[in-house]
Amino acid sequence: MYTDKVMEHFTSPKNVGEIEDFDGEGRVGNPVCGDMMAMQIKVEDNVITDAKFRTFGCGAAIATSSIVTEMAKGKTLEEAEAISNKAVAEALGGLPTNKMHCSNLAADALHNAIADYRERTGGDDGGA
Amino acid sequence: MYTDKVMEHFTSPKNVGEIEDFDGEGRVGNPVCGDMMAMQIKVEDNVITDAKFRTFGCGAAIATSSIVTEMAKGKTLEEAEAISNKAVAEALGGLPTNKMHCSNLAADALHNAIADYRERTGGDDGGA
Amino acid sequence: MKRVYLDHSATTPVHPRVALAAMNFMMNEYGNASSVHTQGQRAGQAVEHAREQVAGMIGANPREIIFTSGATEADNLALRGIAEMHRERGDHIITTAVEHHAILHACDALEKDGFRITRLAVDGEGRVDPDDVAEAIEPGTILISVMLANNEVGTLQPVEEIVEIAREHDVWVHTDAVQVAGQLPVDVDALGVDLASFSAHKMYGPKGVGCLYIRRGTRIRAQMFGGHHERWLRAGTENVPGIVGFGEACALADEELAYRRSHLTALRDHLIEGLEARIPDVMLNGHRTERLPGNVNVCIPGVEGEAMLLHLDMKGISASSGSACTSGSLEASHVLLAMGIKHEIAHGSLRLTLGRENTREEIDYLLEILPPIVENLRAMSAWKPGEDTTFSSGGGN
Amino acid sequence: MKRVYLDHSATTPVHPRVALAAMNFMMNEYGNASSVHTQGQRAGQAVEHAREQVAGMIGANPREIIFTSGATEADNLALRGIAEMHRERGDHIITTAVEHHAILHACDALEKDGFRITRLAVDGEGRVDPDDVAEAIEPGTILISVMLANNEVGTLQPVEEIVEIAREHDVWVHTDAVQVAGQLPVDVDALGVDLASFSAHKMYGPKGVGCLYIRRGTRIRAQMFGGHHERWLRAGTENVPGIVGFGEACALADEELAYRRSHLTALRDHLIEGLEARIPDVMLNGHRTERLPGNVNVCIPGVEGEAMLLHLDMKGISASSGSACTSGSLEASHVLLAMGIKHEIAHGSLRLTLGRENTREEIDYLLEILPPIVENLRAMSAWKPGEDTTFSSGGGN
Numbered sequence A, B: 001m002y003t004d005k006v007m008e009h010f011t012s013p014k015n016v017g018e019i020e021d022f023d024g025e026g027r028v029g030n031p032v033c034g035d036m037m038a039m040q041i042k043v044e045d046n047v048i049t050d051a052k053f054r055t056f057g058c059g060a061a062i063a064t065s066s067i068v069t070e071m072a073k074g075k076t077l078e079e080a081e082a083i084s085n086k087a088v089a090e091a092l093g094g095l096p097t098n099k100m101h102c103s104n105l106a107a108d109a110l111h112n113a114i115a116d117y118r119e120r121t122g123g124d125d126g127g128a
Numbered sequence C, D: 001m002k003r004v005y006l007d008h009s010a011t012t013p014v015h016p017r018v019a020l021a022a023m024n025f026m027m028n029e030y031g032n033a034s035s036v037h038t039q040g041q042r043a044g045q046a047v048e049h050a051r052e053q054v055a056g057m058i059g060a061n062p063r064e065i066i067f068t069s070g071a072t073e074a075d076n077l078a079l080r081g082i083a084e085m086h087r088e089r090g091d092h093i094i095t096t097a098v099e100h101h102a103i104l105h106a107c108d109a110l111e112k113d114g115f116r117i118t119r120l121a122v123d124g125e126g127r128v129d130p131d132d133v134a135e136a137i138e139p140g141t142i143l144i145s146v147m148l149a150n151n152e153v154g155t156l157q158p159v160e161e162i163v164e165i166a167r168e169h170d171v172w173v174h175t176d177a178v179q180v181a182g183q184l185p186v187d188v189d190a191l192g193v194d195l196a197s198f199s200a201h202k203m204y205g206p207k208g209v210g211c212l213y214i215r216r217g218t219r220i221r222a223q224m225f226g227g228h229h230e231r232w233l234r235a236g237t238e239n240v241p242g243i244v245g246f247g248e249a250c251a252l253a254d255e256e257l258a259y260r261r262s263h264l265t266a267l268r269d270h271l272i273e274g275l276e277a278r279i280p281d282v283m284l285n286g287h288r289t290e291r292l293p294g295n296v297n298v299c300i301p302g303v304e305g306e307a308m309l310l311h312l313d314m315k316g317i318s319a320s321s322g323s324a325c326t327s328g329s330l331e332a333s334h335v336l337l338a339m340g341i342k343h344e345i346a347h348g349s350l351r352l353t354l355g356r357e358n359t360r361e362e363i364d365y366l367l368e369i370l371p372p373i374v375e376n377l378r379a380m381s382a383w384k385p386g387e388d389t390t391f392s393s394g395g396g397n
Ligand SMILES: Cc1ncc(COP(=O)(O)O)c(C=O)c1O
Pocket: C009, C069, C070, C071, C072, C073, C075, C100, C102, C147, C149, C150, C151, C176, C178, C179, C198, C199, C200, C209, C210, C325, D235, D236, D237
């Protein structure tokens, strides 16, 4: 069903948890789908220095959450905003078709966190 | 499919053939059903002294032909007329349901042969 | 790693006696049951012997058994067979919201073809109220289809009472008895149903074979046409190895039923107790006692089902969340939702269904393995039971 | 007594490799192909592997294969699936008078439901004329179903030519390819058909499994509803052992096809020659060369078929008269009648269908056994070929 890469991120997810003094947070998903994600980022000089997630969801939801935090770290906000859900799926070696829509929300969560950060800072670069 | 008794009469049918100077003949069946019988009897003093048959047909048709000639021999015409198709099937230990209708015509053939005899003799007892 | 199989409601291992019988009819007695020759006749006799075994298990006459390719076909044949045969008499069918998809989707299709379907609600334990059935009956009602036991939560339905009501109104009753056969006695006369579906692969028989019981005198329209097989009600060369295997599986069920029932009940109760003792907030789904001996179904709030299954699988445990048929889908179980369970809780269901070969050690292994998995996933979850689940896009806090 | 099996068109022995594969998936890999856990996933992968094997045999894409319980189901699914899906487009279906009953009786049922059916006549060798197909097409025609080879007389039909005509009128074409698969190459693209039916048990696979090939883009309505199996086109827990066995049987057919073809053709021609040499007035039914490698069908005037079969059976030979499906009936073969053969001659048909394991010695044994049986039955017959067959009751001569 899942690729080895998905199973790797599912069984040993990276960056699980919360950032105490996060600069932005994104929350996506809904209970009907059964996938809900919360992602927090730390931003310094327009660069994402840390990212953590908590996810309620299936194997795909957890794996995409994990890999997107890895992909985001060290990227500028603009670079991070360019990460698509499709790119996340590709980085995992693909996802089952029926998981592409609902469980592949991690990039959305990241984008929401960045938007939240921009809102808080009024578009500035400084930390929260 | 068939009882042992049917198979016995099918594999070693009794009274196959024709009677050279028969007193009555009955022919029943039709090519659509695939069962056609010709039965000939010899009558002496109102008693069937010989009966022979030729049959084109399935196992049931051959077996019923065979047993009915056996049943008829030695019987008075009235007794032989009382032999029903049902009695023939019973004497064979039963026939498959789908064979009861079409292939179980031997008693009819016998009755026709008796009718033929009566017609020839104008109802008299004498030989042909 | 020796695996622990706790998914018997999805399918069962084929019993060796059954498999050997099937094998014999594949390689040695391979005749077509309709053929005139000895090889065909032997196959035909084996089919009739199996028909007696199946009928024997449910107190039916062998002539009332129509072999099918499984219960999905039997369910569809029952519903559409009655509907199409008796359309002038009525166009209304009553069923419940918790039926197997073979029933529910067959009903959806009938609805498209102009029939009217009433899908009755169930209570919090998944049971339909016979009074609701009585109320739903109208002059145009021709059929009521209520399963004998639910495949997800194991709840037994009051089918006998429903039959009594239906009889007063001259309405046919079908029951999907798939999950009950082989676990509890099924007697079609005691139940009084007119039609009942069974599947071999849920009771240690082969996949791809099942049957529809049709009470003598009940007329239905065939759904597959061709040869004269199965009294003209189901064409197609008889699946002799499958049918023979199904017969053996029924004979086996008869022999073992008392043992299975007590063995499964003991394991089930031990498992439920263990889960309730070790997993905080676990909720048992379905009726606590009026349930299948082999069924345990729980919701574990704060955990998503598939994630649990994957972790269990890595520890060698086969289980399911919802039914096997819906596992390809992302929707929460229609059964749990119908029982009034919220989506986010329903997504965290775990179904453990026990079989004749399971042991207490296997259950204890599950009870040891599961709690840390739950703890781990709960710690990772974006919400905790009781918390708000509004995850509208954007908007940090 | 070692039996001589000459009834391969009715069904075939399951090849040991196939039976072992099926056995493995009954006893060891028994998971439900829809389950999330490893045991389920392994079963699911096996199903997909089998789908590739089946698709490979006929040059299809695996996504174009829908597994069914056999060809009867596949035939019904094709006809009713197209008819119900495209009813607004038309209500007219064209088929031939010599199709298998799975097609003919499905057409009868569709006729009852308001569709119009044209059943084309055939020539004396059982072939349909493509020009007749062209003439039968009308604006309301949605489907043409013509079998690739006849199961009784083995005659091959000009399906490619029919497809060309159908394409001009945008009409779908279905072919029942059951008897051809495993004997001659089948390439769905070369044929150009939109739908094609196959059955495992006619090609050394298990009974109870088959498939419908559905060309990508061709939409049909499912006939069995339930789970999401087979791309929503055929619900029901996958018959994994059966499907895996079918896949193996297809792989085996691919490996052996050239050998089978020449082996069967040689045996067939030897048998036809032998019959013609030893049995006076014997008539070959069907086309002499445009026929299945494994099919011999003759009429022996003055002899009834079942009587011949019973005698052959007692000598250890399994054969048939008409098809296995009609052997329970008393009617002469609809195929032979459609070919213009008289009832009393058609009742005397003998079908000898050869398989991969048959030997020249077995054919010679048949050729030694049959003539005295024929002689004996002819001597007993109430009529001789050429004689009047009016057997009106009564009236001696
Ligand atoms: C209650 C119930 N009905 C019907 C079915 C369908 O049976 P089958 O797998 O034989 O098609 C199942 C299992 O899948 C079931 O659990």
